[in-house]
Amino acid sequence: MTTTAAPDAASDKLDSGVLKIAGVVVIGAIMAILDVTVVSVALPKFQSEFHTTPATAAWTMTAYTLALATVIPVTGWAADRFGTKRLYMTSIALFVAGSVLCSMAWDIGPLIAFRALQGLGGGMLMPLGMTIMTKAAGPDRIGRVMAVLGVPMLLGPIGGPILGGWLVDTASWQWIFLINVPVGIIAFTAALKILPKDTASASESFDFLGMLMLSPGLALFLYGVSSIPGEGTVGSRKVLIPAVIGLVLVIGFVLHALRREHALIDLSLFSNRNLTIAVITMTLFSVAFMGSMLLFPSYFLQVRGENTLHTGLLLAPQGLGAMLTMPIGGKLTDKMGPGKLVLFGIVIIGAGMAVFTQVAADSSYWVLLGALFVMGMGMGLTMMPIMSAAMASLTQHQVARGSTLMNIVQQTAGSIGTATMSMIFTQTVLNDKAAATYGGVLQGLVPADQLPPGALDAGRSAFADAFGSTYVVALVLIAACLIPALFLPRHKAAPTGDPTSDEAAQAPVLVH
Template sequence: MVLGAIMAILDVTVVSVALPTFQREFHASYATVAWTMTAYTLALATVIPVTGWAADRFGTKRLYLTSIALFVAGSALCSVAWDIGPLIAFRTVQGLGGGMLMPLGMTIMTRAAGPQRIGRVMAVLGVPMLLGPIGGPILGGWLIQAASWHWIFLINVPIGAVAFITSLRVLPKDQPHVSESFDFLGMLLLSPGLALLLYGVSSIPGAGTVADAKVLVPALVGLALVIGFVLHARRKAHALIDLRLFGNRNLSVAVITLTLFSVAFMGAMLLFPSYFLQVRGEDTLNAGLLLAPQGIGAMLTMPASGRLTDRMGPGKLVLGGIVLIAAGMAVFTQITADSSYVLLLGALFVMGMGMGMTMMPIMSGALASLGDQQIARGSTMMNIVQQTAGSIGTAVMSVVLTNQVQGNPAATVYSAVMQGTVPASQVSGAVLSQGRSSLASAFGNTYIVALILIVLCIVPSLFLPRRKLERAEQPQDEVAVPVVMH
């Protein structure tokens, strides 16, 4: 499961480092090459909603093996792309496979662990979720410098082959359940709805404002389709996403907490490497390495958090983790152009410790109390929430930072110099120095927004369970009826 998760998550951040390389290789604009990221995200949003139904209908092992094969095939095709158009198309194939890997992995591990051990196994699955944003820039920068951009995709082939063979031998034989008829109307509403909503949200940084037609039209159409799905699902007995799951108090509270947390923390994660790249002038490899303390902090707390979640529920752990993240984020609100690296890396370490105590315990709290037949749908729902909220958080932080920079002429000039659009020789040293300080202040002001959102997470976290979780009784209509043959 971890091998599959590593491929899916690393591929998002590895490609982000290669965007300037794609611009040079394919003689394309940044807006065009950015579609290599957007196409992958939209494919994820399209396929995730149907994963729960497909897992019940065809079996988790078969579907997991299929998703690995699809992802590896997409990776191999990306490595031989001859132009930006085919690369974007092949990234879509990758996303269709990658979108199923995480919810399927969570479903398989949750069912295998049982409610008494779910915290521990979710902590293991949480490692690639955390290290992806940290290790991706490091790996991507190194591969591009040491070999070529093709290897950021080719590296998935051997990893995928090992994951496929191991899964084939290790995972138990499929026992698919007699599934209800497929909710075609639900799919036609939810999948394109999520894709359009995320497309509109992801267009905000490029447009610079929410009021742009490129943002509003797809986002509003997508939102209308999602609302249409909610109205449809409330009337249908076996909808694509079972909204009856929100009748489980633990899951409802966890969804609210995860939404706020993903908007705040995932958005802030975007800013950390950007500060080191744009203000401190580090290259992509060094910027990635400077984020390593965050991963180290998480690896220290995540295993213990998993065991403690099994014993005492997620409530106290998540609250403590949010406090640690807020303490580390407070340091970044005071950031300057010459802030001590020791102080910044220490703050990242503290935030990493908080991260290890937060995200996976929240998911564990949601899934541990679900019945066995509800787990596939529950994990699908949690992945939709995380993907959507993370995209919103990234867009919000990008817009806040962009507006902060555009409101300061010196910061705008310095940012243009760092991006290579304005030659440094045409700008005086005094303007560069002032612009560097102003850009650092813009980052600090943006971190204030992230800190406020993190603090708001405390409110729903107070309602998370603070005792050992027990799996809920399954609804009567979902309990298998034994049949005696004469």
Template sequence: MTTPTPGAPAASDKLDGAVLKIASVVVLGAIMSILDVTVVSVALPTFMAEFDTTYATVAWTMTAYTLALATVIPVTGWAADRFGTKRLYMSALVLFVAGSVLCSMAWDIQSLIGFRVLQGLGGGMLMPLGMTIMTRAAGPHRVGRVMAVLGIPMLLGPICGPILGGWLIEAASWHWIFLINLPIGIIALTAAFMLLPQDKPSPSESFDFLGMLLLSPGLALFLFGVSSIPETGTVASARVLVSAGIGLVLIIAFVFHALRKDHPLIDLRLFKNRNLTIAVTTSSLFVVAFMGAGLLFPSYFLQVRGETTLAAGLLLAPQGIGAMLTMPIAGNLVDKIGPGKIVMFGVALIAIGMGVFTQVGAETSYVLLLGSLFVMGLGMGCTMMPIMTAAMQTLTDHTVARGSTLMNIVQQVAGSIGTATMSVVLTNQMLDRGLDNMKIMSQHVPEVVAAEPPGTSDSILSAAADAFGNTFMVALVLLLLTLIPAFLLPRRKPVAPAEGESAAPMMMH
């Protein structure tokens, strides 16, 4: 059976021209999808003013996108097998770009939230499909280098998103944070048509409709409940408990269903692969800690230091620079010595940088803060993609799509839990210090200070900084817990699965 794999022979470890062309297409799509999460984050105050609504309401422009991502990801693995990765990837690009254009034409906050759902349905398929296309093209022996390439948009998104969003809003209008996707999308679509290999879909497996009816709504309801915690201020509210509870029941029901069905929507029997299980556990803890903390860095610069959105985005740049320095090196080493030692080294570096932020004050030196972000970036380049590599290296061609889908779902859920956790901790820390929640969420702390009697500004800024420091401490503890499963990751060069080997041994042994 022929496969659409233009990879080099096993003897060559370098990514050849054909694979790099495919990588350029995949990276373009991934950049659009990931950028869109962070670009919108800096536009929330603008949406509040433009549509005359509250922070809690405009925050759903981000949450709706996340929920749509989580809902569509489970279907991606089956659809890739059924329709082929190239056709599905191009369809996802069209859906994403159409949603982006509609978002730019939104007439009220409700329409914007609705169009963000449409955008998320397309965006949710781009990353798992990209991972599948790249892994098939390069072959198992070069997965580390492939993941390093795919890590570029995952790093650039959180760094460039706030900078790009702040600049577009200041230079033009909020509409352009969505319209920017139109020219990029057209280029990506043209490149996908010309450069992606023709694939031969294998529609032998029937679609698991019951699995979809259980898992997709289950994930959406669970994440809706978790995402409502910052707005309600407590886990004990009916909105959180009912939504998350029903979602959890549906997810548990799916687990029982998937373990009994021959071709489930998500193949949970992949967890019988020890390396994948350890990698998923490590990834979950890491994403909860790091993605949650990622929310705090720009907020500190905006709220405590009174920086503009553009300046706050620029101040995060050292993190991206550090990651770009170590990611290619880590990707090369993973294919030679395994991911275990590299991941533990990366987590240790991030912990050192995070430790500085646990002691942050209202006037902490920017040199110290930016240096810490740079060190954390160095660690990030050694962490996220090597963890993904540990999971993907042992998967056979047939299980790559299912494995990448599984990893993406876990990361999406973990990211939502991390963001909600840090939001709740920070809000409660602020309230414990007598700082009004709505003021903090809708404007910078220095502006709150201006309304206070003379002589109280230092104490307010100091209290706000302490709240951030204590929240960073929670993130640091979660990060250190990541070292436990990371210790069990492979520490030697992986043995690639035999060519043409079926997925069955992987699922059953």
């Protein structure tokens, strides 16, 4: 078998070797991330096909997310133990197998189970891809590497609803899963031929106790948080019991990890100032931005009456804006550090978000699409430079654990943000009689033809106001990101050691 040697990390530009590796990683990441948003548009189809409730159909999404949260903590250790190439190819195979089984599901229960299997494979693809790319490119090109890895994050929210709506309308729901088969075969074959061999290390024992606490702890906590919108309150037993148990398990893991030398997640990484600040910034940013991203398609679907395909197209300007600035942001991060770029990006996002705080039922599409484009430009200068700040100062030995940590933070914070924004919006609607009535019409609980004249328009307007009020909260959280972002490095980060050297690979992390 022919393999490509690891490219020269000292070169300033992304050479052909790194770009080939990037292509493999991006294909796998797109496959995993796109699958989340593609399935979201098929939920009504699942309800009618399997004669089930909306809450049960939503478990096809929840099971995938919980499986992601369960497997991500193990990825760092597994990458060290088995090597990134073999583990990456195994993840692709697992994801494709889950996809095939999903397409063969005969009832909603098996479909939920097969979605969880998909999540076990998909959960490892992004942190593994980040590890592979960081090792291949070296510390001087982290910004450009992260810009490349940002492409799947953009294509998922944009392309998912478009692709999913088209497949469900023109073919069948099975094709939203079968589409992964040819893509997965291409990704597996490319990984086999292009990814360089890496050396597996058996020096660290597996932290079984840590896994038994952290993986189910994260899954239970996210399950409780994701139940908030459906329950309408944080005080529900369905929310509190799993969330509290999950939180206790996570806290137990932290206490355990502080005493164990080779814990599942290396908490000594927090002695790295740049990584710690990046984690805090990413947490706030993911809560605010990922939560607000949920609201954009909902506004177009519920207030403006657009179908799924048109809604996906209307969201495209956000991705186009990010695609414009992300390569620029990557290059500038490598040259001048992420600090100034992230601050500027957050300000731009805030400017676009401010437009949506004033959204109405008849707001100009040109204004809204322009605001989405501006927010996308800000995102291109924000998310991946934050990730670069975390990864640039890590040694090669720390990269797998660092990328795992950042993916856990992003996944958890994003879920919290989504649940928080959904709860705020739901409560705002329920507190307004006109908006609540309109919500009943959307759910089919209130016949529209039985409403008095003008009630439907008044309800639609009140519904739009509820979106605007929720965007105010998102804007405040976006502004709060400026505080930790002020402490991000304002110049090119100096790594703790040469990540290509053997000494750096074994360099200890000093705990102060």
